[in-house]
Amino acid sequence: MDILVLLKMVPDVVEELQVDASGKALDTEFLRMILSEQDAHALEQALLLKERQGARVTVLAREAPEVDQALYEALAKGADRAVRIQAADGGAGTRPAATQFAQVIAGDPVFRGADLILTGTQANDDLDGLLAPLVAHELGLPFLGIVVSVSIDAAGGSATAVREYPGGVRGEFSVALPAVVGIQAAEKSPRYVPVAKVRAVMKSASIGKVEASGIFGQAMPQIEVLEMAKPAAAGKAAMVEGPIEAVAVKLTDILSERGLL
């Protein structure tokens, strides 16, 4: 059983994001990149599968600031192999990212042979959750998203995945392997790896590199950013003050003005 986990670095929103002078991009002065939280869950789900049913886990990530730290942490947590896609600057947005992942996977026999491809079902720069379905589409594989639990069936040819729906409803699906699965949350919260273990891995292991395909980007529809802005503050709250009777009259007026009474 080979599991491939696609990892992506996204802007860390602990730091306040600023738009740069061009008005079209994030100011990179204080911008830090962090592993997408749901990708960390995808890795955890892969490691749980490895511990439970045996598997070889490979993590694959596009080049980005601090990506090596994330890859070494993945190795320290139990991933067997970490690979970074070189020269990943093939354009911003989810579409180029998905195409590049798909091309790299299709071009490498080990990646191509993966039984299961896991990644976060969303990321803070991909709230539409398009990365996983686009990768699946380009590879011609089935896709299942918003998944909170995966197990490989005994024969190994299919997996059972639990998908979340609104209102606490869950659906259980059987999916033929190989498949791409978007993880909403792993069965357990992602494990912690002691700093000493990460340091040891940095000494003993290395990160593999794979070149992005030369044809990448030529025919790729690119998103052109026209303007980037912080959300404008909506109308401010109005404080209704005065004696209780007057406040009550004002409140009923406000509610009926808006057709709520």
Added chain:
Amino acid sequence: MSTSSGACLPLEEITLDSFSQFPEGRRVLTCIQCGLCAGTCPYGDVMDYPPRRIIAMLRAGLIERVFTSDSLLNCVACYACMAKCPRGIQLTEVLLPLVKEQVFLRLPETPPELNKALENTLRYGNPTGESARKRALWVKTAGVPIRLLPEDPRPVDVLWFVECQNSYHPRGQDISRATARLFHALGVDFAILGNEEKCAGECARLLGETGLFDTLMDYNVAVFRNYRFNRIVTSGAHAYDAFKYQYSRVGFAWPVDHVTPFLAQHLDSLRPKLTKKLNYRVTYHDSCCLGRHNGFYEEPRMLLQAIPGVKLVEMPHNRINAICCGGGGGGMWLDTYFKAKGYERLSERRVKEAVRTGAEVLATSCPYEISRFEDALKVLGQDGKVAVRDVTEVLAEALEG
């Protein structure tokens, strides 16, 4: 590699054989198995391996069993066992961190709230995951000028190491504002590191996450070396311990004080300024680091009694017998874990005693205690029965008038 502290032993050498090559290790092996350590341990009743049994397992060659138990997650590093040991064995200082490091490396799973705190501390330099760039924001509300060394790097007498809780937590910031006003009133020449300061890391070390501690120690010492100052005074009781006992391993050689004993040294100058009469009954909680570990029992009490009108009352467990707030050694981020195991939270045990004294103020001197005790009072439905306030807050209140 230093032989003065067993904490420098390579990980794999923790056996009976290598222990006997180090003076502190040899002392561990003089244990008479009296069990005072387990008896005084606040979680001794629920621990599979209190210090006495750890030493017995070590002697029997069965230490691996201790390493693979999660028993030591319950250790809140309160120094009670070490303070009571009739053989003077450095339990909390040497033995427990070594064993806990091995336990931590082997734990198949650690509680999520703890994981988050550790990841945050590594990435942002504080356990709550606040932006490192916001560490010094509280300074704007201090009411007195506070020099930030990165902006004004002239030499200074006192480098005040504020620590995480007192930089970010709203109640911790109250302590920082009070401390700044006291320093100002005393004419102390002080400055802070602002956003360049990171967690001193002592709780990570006493939890067993020594790699994280080493990373933070290396970082902070490198930052200290960029500035010229005569001494460090810190608001963190745990930071005080880290600087005093651990940082020397990487060349830290500055004199260090905690704010409370530092103010006590200046009591003659401070006393005439404490003019406002505060008619409080005050009970003082000895923090583990300042009390049992460093013997600062009288300094905070002297400060409180210098305030006109303050009447000091004692809880049954005071000084060497004080009950830990439960926040040390990672306990700050294990409340949910302890609760899930069905243990009584130590902070709740402690505030029950404080309420029974009839005191209006429960005075503290470690940054963890304010939020822990205030939360415990709320959980127990005793909110408002006693006000939890840092010694510096009570002193600063007495400045007015």
